[in-house]
Amino acid sequence: MKPVLATIFGLLFCQQAAASEPDLNALLDHQLKRLHSSEVVNLKSQYAGQPMLVINTASRCGFTPQFEGLEALHQTYKEKGLRVVGFPSNDFMQEAKDEAKIAKVCRYNFGVTFDMFAPIPVRGSDAHPVFREIARQTGKAPRWNFYKYVINKEGQVTAVFSSMTSPDDRELIEAIEAVL
Numbered sequence: 001m002k003p004v005l006a007t008i009f010g011l012l013f014c015q016q017a018a019a020s021e022p023d024l025n026a027l028l029d030h031q032l033k034r035l036h037s038s039e040v041v042n043l044k045s046q047y048a049g050q051p052m053l054v055i056n057t058a059s060r061c062g063f064t065p066q067f068e069g070l071e072a073l074h075q076t077y078k079e080k081g082l083r084v085v086g087f088p089s090n091d092f093m094q095e096a097k098d099e100a101k102i103a104k105v106c107r108y109n110f111g112v113t114f115d116m117f118a119p120i121p122v123r124g125s126d127a128h129p130v131f132r133e134i135a136r137q138t139g140k141a142p143r144w145n146f147y148k149y150v151i152n153k154e155g156q157v158t159a160v161f162s163s164m165t166s167p168d169d170r171e172l173i174e175a176i177e178a179v180l
Contacts, residue, residue, distance in 0.1 A: 022155035024048065026133040035088065035116040036103035043130070046115075049153050050083050051179040054134065056122040057086045058094040058145040059105035066146050067110035069167025073176065074114040080180045084114035087130070089122040092145055148172060152179040 028044040055070060074084040088095050088102050096102050099118060106112040120128040123141040134149050135141040137157045148161040150172075159175035166172075 022137060022157070023133055024155040026129060026136070027151075027155045028130075030129055032120070033118040035086075035106070035118055036099040041115075041117070047083055047085070048155075050081055051153055051176070052083045052085055052149075052151040053176060054085050054087065054130070054149040054151060056089050056091075056131070056142045056145060056147055057106075057116075058088065058090070058092060059096050059102045061092070061094040061145040063144075063146040063163045064105065065110070066167055067106060067112050071110060071112050071114060073167050073173075077176060077180065078114075082176060082180060086112070086114065086116040087122060087128070088116065088119040089142075089145070090119055091121055091123050091142070094145060095119055150175045150179055 024044075028047055030043050031040050032043060033040050053070075053073065057067070058064065070084055070086070073082070078084075086106070090097075096105070102119070103116070106116055120131070122128065122131040123135070127135065127141065131141065134151075134157055138149070138160050140147075140160045144163045146163040148165060148167075149157050150159040150161075152158050158179055159172075161169070161172050161175075
């Protein structure tokens with residue numbers, strides 16, 4: 001009975017992405033402002049051809065402590081080319097309204113050094129095009145904060161992990177290593 005429950009739990013919280021063709025322009029042909037900064041980043045020039053771990057984040061959520069583990073992933077895999085990228089969102093009403101407060105939580109409370117951008121919508125008709133493309137490829141828009149999307153060098157989402165998946169989860173790490 002236990003293996004069946006483990007399989008069901010695994011299906012609920014870790015799903016391989018659908019085999020939809022990636023649209024690199026839809027995913028990366030955008031400019032976004034860095035969190036609490038005037039710097040604007042061209043996502044395509046910054047991330048094209050690199051594997052990514054994309055996360056929708058929130059600074060006032062029960063999953064916010066995952067920032068620490070996400071930073072550990074960043075430190076472990078950055079030399080191998082992984083780009084960890086956080087996108088704060090208030091879609092679930094758990095994000096601070098002030099970018100300075102968001103930055104403080106990320107940088108000072110959890111030591112985040114990976115790329116974080118200004119808040120954007122991540123689901124529904126108002127979703128930013130980055131998350132519209134992720135949802136198109138996978139059929140899985142974030143259902144809560146701290147959804148994790150593993151994206152290969154070609155811009156295809158290869159795995160989706162829910163908020164319940166911790167950054168040190170074996171399956172998440174295997175999915176990351178598979179795209180490096």
